[in-house]
Amino acid sequence: MSGEAIRTISFAGAGNVAFNLAPALFKAGYEIRCIHGRNPENTGQLAAMVNAKPVFNVDEIDGETDLLILALPDQVIPGFSLSVKNAGRFSGIMVHTSGSQSLGAITQYHANGGVFYPLQSFTKVTRPDISGIPICIEGATAETEAVLMELAGKLSGDVRRVDTSQRALIHLAAVFASNFTNYMYSVADCLLSKTEVKPDILLPLIHETALRINGGDAATLQTGPAVRRDWSTIDMHLSMLRNNPEIREVYKTISELIVKLKETGGAC
Amino acid sequence: MSGEAIRTISFAGAGNVAFNLAPALFKAGYEIRCIHGRNPENTGQLAAMVNAKPVFNVDEIDGETDLLILALPDQVIPGFSLSVKNAGRFSGIMVHTSGSQSLGAITQYHANGGVFYPLQSFTKVTRPDISGIPICIEGATAETEAVLMELAGKLSGDVRRVDTSQRALIHLAAVFASNFTNYMYSVADCLLSKTEVKPDILLPLIHETALRINGGDAATLQTGPAVRRDWSTIDMHLSMLRNNPEIREVYKTISELIVKLKETGGAC
Numbered sequence: 001m002s003g004e005a006i007r008t009i010s011f012a013g014a015g016n017v018a019f020n021l022a023p024a025l026f027k028a029g030y031e032i033r034c035i036h037g038r039n040p041e042n043t044g045q046l047a048a049m050v051n052a053k054p055v056f057n058v059d060e061i062d063g064e065t066d067l068l069i070l071a072l073p074d075q076v077i078p079g080f081s082l083s084v085k086n087a088g089r090f091s092g093i094m095v096h097t098s099g100s101q102s103l104g105a106i107t108q109y110h111a112n113g114g115v116f117y118p119l120q121s122f123t124k125v126t127r128p129d130i131s132g133i134p135i136c137i138e139g140a141t142a143e144t145e146a147v148l149m150e151l152a153g154k155l156s157g158d159v160r161r162v163d164t165s166q167r168a169l170i171h172l173a174a175v176f177a178s179n180f181t182n183y184m185y186s187v188a189d190c191l192l193s194k195t196e197v198k199p200d201i202l203l204p205l206i207h208e209t210a211l212r213i214n215g216g217d218a219a220t221l222q223t224g225p226a227v228r229r230d231w232s233t234i235d236m237h238l239s240m241l242r243n244n245p246e247i248r249e250v251y252k253t254i255s256e257l258i259v260k261l262k263e264t265g266g267a268c
Numbered sequence: 269m270s271g272e273a274i275r276t277i278s279f280a281g282a283g284n285v286a287f288n289l290a291p292a293l294f295k296a297g298y299e300i301r302c303i304h305g306r307n308p309e310n311t312g313q314l315a316a317m318v319n320a321k322p323v324f325n326v327d328e329i330d331g332e333t334d335l336l337i338l339a340l341p342d343q344v345i346p347g348f349s350l351s352v353k354n355a356g357r358f359s360g361i362m363v364h365t366s367g368s369q370s371l372g373a374i375t376q377y378h379a380n381g382g383v384f385y386p387l388q389s390f391t392k393v394t395r396p397d398i399s400g401i402p403i404c405i406e407g408a409t410a411e412t413e414a415v416l417m418e419l420a421g422k423l424s425g426d427v428r429r430v431d432t433s434q435r436a437l438i439h440l441a442a443v444f445a446s447n448f449t450n451y452m453y454s455v456a457d458c459l460l461s462k463t464e465v466k467p468d469i470l471l472p473l474i475h476e477t478a479l480r481i482n483g484g485d486a487a488t489l490q491t492g493p494a495v496r497r498d499w500s501t502i503d504m505h506l507s508m509l510r511n512n513p514e515i516r517e518v519y520k521t522i523s524e525l526i527v528k529l530k531e532t533g534g535a536c
């Protein structure tokens with residue numbers, strides 16, 4: 001198939017991404033044919049959720065499926081694509097869902113390839129509403145790209161054409177904006193766990209910090225001791241962290257960079 | 269006054285905290301008598317918003333006000349408290365709004381003292397809804413504390429008795445959860461500003477990361493290359509940051525700490 005709309009979809013992978021994408025596509029009316037996985041429990045569970053067949057060998061993946069989505073760890077994507085080629089049965093569109101892997105990770109073994117990268121942090125237990133999630137699409141041909149953009153448009157109102165190098169930068173930015181941010185939350189949790197103060201005290205602050213950047217750029221909205229150059233508070237905090245040398249170093253480094261942010265107007 | 273409910277309030281300071289607290293208290297029905305400030309424009313603007321008198325000398329602060337709120341930078345709080353003592357006119361309750369300053373920063377010069385610390389990041393332009401903000405109260409006496417808790421209860425449904433050492437730890441945790449998080453957003457903004465990708469692409473991810481921690485502890489919800497030990501992505505990101513040595517170092521340090529987080533189950 002090429003240029004025709006996608007009707008049937010299979011997945012390789014039964015991890016966080018597949019656990020969010022497969023049910024969303026199923027709900028949007030697509031037929032999910034197979035879920036290929038290694039872990040029998042996760043694979044079976046996800047397959048049951050979307051009325052698909054759980055399979056454990058590459059040559060069991062339905063060769064007639066219009067689209068095969070590799071929702072796999074980055075490092076196994078090229079190898080899996082090669083296995084599918086070697087199995088010699090699949091001729092549809094093959095995409096991966098990775099921020100950092102190139103389009104070539106698919107197309108080196110499967111010409112009709114693409115990328116379907118939903119910019120969101122998924123876990124099996126948290127199910128964000130996909131309709132507002134940006135989906136970044138890249139296709140080996142304009143035709144494949146059009147078909148993938150149509151599919152993405154069935155899930156989300158925010159579909160963008162993004163090439164491999166832009167996508168890598170978006171993913172890097174997302175590591176700062178989400179993964180490192182979550183790490184900061186975990187430090188805060190940990191500090192409060194040493195007192196009788198419940199960590200829920202921080203939730204309104206965390207929400208406000210995240211929601212207000214809709215209205216402006218983050219550098220302008222920076223608050224706290226470092227941007228105020230409140231050295232006595234900074235010294236007090238460093239002293240409170242004296243038994244946590246690693247966290248103390250993070251505090252010191254980021255505070256210095258925030259001071260600089262104010263001077264230069266930009267973080268990088 | 270002691271033990272009687274507060275009816276009239278004055279402020280020292282016309283910065284981010286006063287610009288949020290004074291209008292909220294005014295709206296809650298309190299009479300705002302004076303706004304003391306240094307900057308004529310901010311002081312006049314805030315005073316006009318809450319129907320108060322703008323004043324620029326300590327001895328102009330209405331001595332009959334039930335409560336004087338020092339919404340001032342940490343380092344000037346003790347000095348301002350001393351000035352009020354020297355002016356010799358004010359006998360009501362005096363509080364500061366700082367996370368890091370002790371109760372003693374007030375009570376060393378003014379016995380009837382307290383702390384009124386709203387745990388939120390305020391700017392003059394963002395006005396979070398105060399009703400959901402935790403307010404941490406400390407008072408020199410049980411009576412003062414009760415009066416302050418009653419006042420705080422008029423603004424927020426989340427009022428907590430928090431002593432100086434707990435408050436300092438909450439403030440330190442808040443620096444990680446809010447100020448450092450905002451810094452991570454500014455790095456992400458800055459990285460994207462070098463492409464044609466608009467930074468609003470990150471908003472759904474940022475919101476989801478902040479909102480989902482309602483349901484669990486941050487360490488468990490950690491996602492991204494580091495927690496997956498995806499070294500090839502980490503190496504690629506470090507290489508992309510080769511022209512930003514400081515940001516590269518932040519990436520490296522936090523990634524190493526996230527790997528450790530998984531091993532130890534806690535951030536500190």
